[in-house]
Amino acid sequence: MVAPSKVVGQIGNSLWTTFFLFDNAVANPDSALITDFERMYETDETVAAAIDFMILAVLNKLDRYVNESDPTLQEFVNDALNGMRGSLLEACAGILTAIWAGYSGTEIVWKASTWKGSARIMLDKLVTYHPRSVMFNLDRQTGELADEPITQWRWFDGSYVKIPRHKSIVFTHGNGTFGNPYGRSQLKRGRKNWLLKDPVLKMWVNGVDKYGTPLVAAMVPDGEIRDPENPGTEDAPNYISNVAYMSRLLNNIQNGTGLAMSTGTGDEKSDIKFHGAGAGLGDAFERLIMYLNKMLFRSVLTPSLLFDEGQRSGSYALGQSHFDIFTMMNGGIYRKLVEVLIEQLVRPLIEMNFGPQKDYGTFPEREISNEDMDKLAKIFAAMTDKGYLDPEQEEHLHHVQSKLGFPLTKSEDIAARQEKVAKDYGHYLREDETNDQPNDTPVTKETA
Structure with a gap:
């Protein structure tokens, strides 16, 4: 049907x-x-x-x-x-x-x-x-x-x-x-975290570039001073305002190693302050990058x-x-x-x-680890001694070799080894002795 x-x-x-x-x-x-x-x-x-x-x-x-x-x-x-x-x-x-x-x-x-x-x-x-x-x-x-x-x-x-x-x-x-x-x-599953990671790295670089060198703020009194770089002559001196002169100094502060100026007194006192981004800026970016990396690892288990x-x-x-x-x-x-x-x-x-x-x-x-390999080797040796495994049997030999990670012996190599053993030691076997001599004939050095 x-x-x-x-x-x-x-x-x-x-x-x-x-x-x-x-x-x-x-x-x-x-x-x-x-x-x-x-x-x-x-x-x-x-x-x-x-x-x-x-x-x-x-x-x-x-x-x-x-x-x-x-x-x-x-x-x-x-x-x-x-x-x-x-x-x-x-x-x-x-x-x-x-x-x-x-x-x-x-x-x-x-x-x-x-x-x-x-x-x-x-x-x-x-x-x-x-x-x-x-x-x-x-x-x-x-x-x-x-x-x-x-x-x-x-x-x-x-x-x-x-x-x-x-x-x-x-x-x-x-x-x-x-x-x-x-x-x-x-x-x-991790693509969204990867899309966030690239902009965060760029923001980190921009933050380091912007706040790596602190912002310098200078407060100077009103008035003018004679321009040190272009003082002019006694009859026609060249003056520059304090603000313009300080701006010139601050623009070149990264190329120099120091800054010298008079402090002044009272209301005409000069002051310079450095404003940084704070100590937690880099740590915040680092924690965020570590979190994104962790999520990327988690997405692939x-x-x-x-x-x-x-x-x-x-x-x-x-x-x-x-x-x-x-x-x-x-x-x-x-x-x-x-x-x-x-x-x-x-x-x-x-x-x-x-x-x-x-x-x-x-x-x-x-x-398999080295410890496990040692345990398996002892088990296989004990099974061979008890007769449960026969190294002359190709299936038994290949099973042990594959479990221990050794290359498998070829069939012709096994047969050649068995022939060599039979040729070299065959006369010691009891079957050969019984076939070569009568049962009532004692074995002597000459007959052996």
């Missing part, structure tokens, strides 16, 4: 608020902000530190590809990743530009090659394009990515190219985007205590709780990165060479 159409399949659509451009390419609702996000990342030291720290923390978790159900696939994928131009970490750093842009579009460049004497499709390189040149194509019925998900627009050329699914890696950042492939930039540079004291528990929140968010980004790599990179690589599989492996999270 065929199920009714209202039971099987999607009825609704999340694209009713989406503006289509051409050929099912949808517009980015935040396209006008991409320039601001890029400028924030490129020019603001606080934003750059937070985003770079986040990307590096995610990349630090990335370990080698592991497929415990099929060691051949594991070896093939690792050889393909090692043989491509550039490194996987460098390529993932490009993919993770989605953290500040909201999304990233990467093209997979394949090449024909050989692996263990067989013709294979291998990786050549991964190219992540600038987010302003990337548009996504969606199916109008389901809102999912189309068969050619990426359209790269060549702005100066006025043309575009479409990249098919098996050559595309689409990474969408942000939660709760309602099917929007452009995601949500991590900087979007980066622990601000890591970048306080000792300006503020805090408890260890507070710093640990900050870092736990950051680690939780970073773990979510890492797991999403692994899903994208497995589904959009590793899966087509395996299927083009070996066909569909039940298990496409994973990239385990590298999160």
Whole structure:
């Protein structure tokens, strides 16, 4: 019996608020902000530190590809990743530009090659394009990515190219985007604080320029004096008012090292006063900038205590709780990165060479300290002594090596080592002795 159409399949659509451009390419609702996000990342030291720290923390978790159900696939994928131009970490750093842009579009460049004497499709390189040149194509019925998900627009050329699914890696950042492939930039919530920060810095500079040199006020008596610079002659002396002469002195006060004048007596007494902006002007601007920086860190969930540079004291528990929140968010980004790599990179690589599989492996999270490594080593040693682990078994050996972060031993190396052990020490084995001699024949030096 065929199920009714209202039971099987999607009825609704999340694209009713989406503006289509051409050929099912949808517009980015935040396209006008991409320039601001890029400028924030490129020019603001606080934003750059937070985003770079986040990307590096995610990349630090990335370990080698592991497929415990099929060691051949594991070896093939690792050889393909090692043989491509550039490194996987460098390529993932490009993919993770989605953290500040909201999304990233990467093209997979394949090449024909050989692996263990067989013709294979291998990786050549991964190219992540600038987010302003990337548009996504969606199916109008389901809102999912189309068969050619990426359209790269060549702005100066006025043309575009479409990249098919098996050559595309689409990474969408942000939660709760309602099917929007452009995601949500991590900087979007902090943009208002960044817009305030630039004018505040300019006001701070203007304040220092205006009040850095205090205002000088001089009170002089009425009357005139003979101009010291142009006194004239005895018959025709040149006089200048006290106010004009004092103005001349004050105009040149920054170029000189001192000021000399007669004080006068009584009502004709002269006086000079310096008027500054007060001691709290710079502190107010500094507190405001620190607040804006803190809000920028908070907007990307980066622990601000890591970048306080000792300006503020805090408890260890507070710093640990900050870092736990950051680690939780970073773990979510890492797991999403692994899903994208497995589904959009590793899966087509395996299927083009070996066909569909039940298990496409994973990239385990590298999160182990020296203390934990020492504990694991003791556990593995105890399990080996008790017989639960066998170093001669390839699966056991690879599991231990991957957990401890060591490179995996190749299958042919394991087989060669086993052959060497059998050749060098095989005659000590009881099975060889029983096969070579009758059971009732004693073993002597000559027979051994």
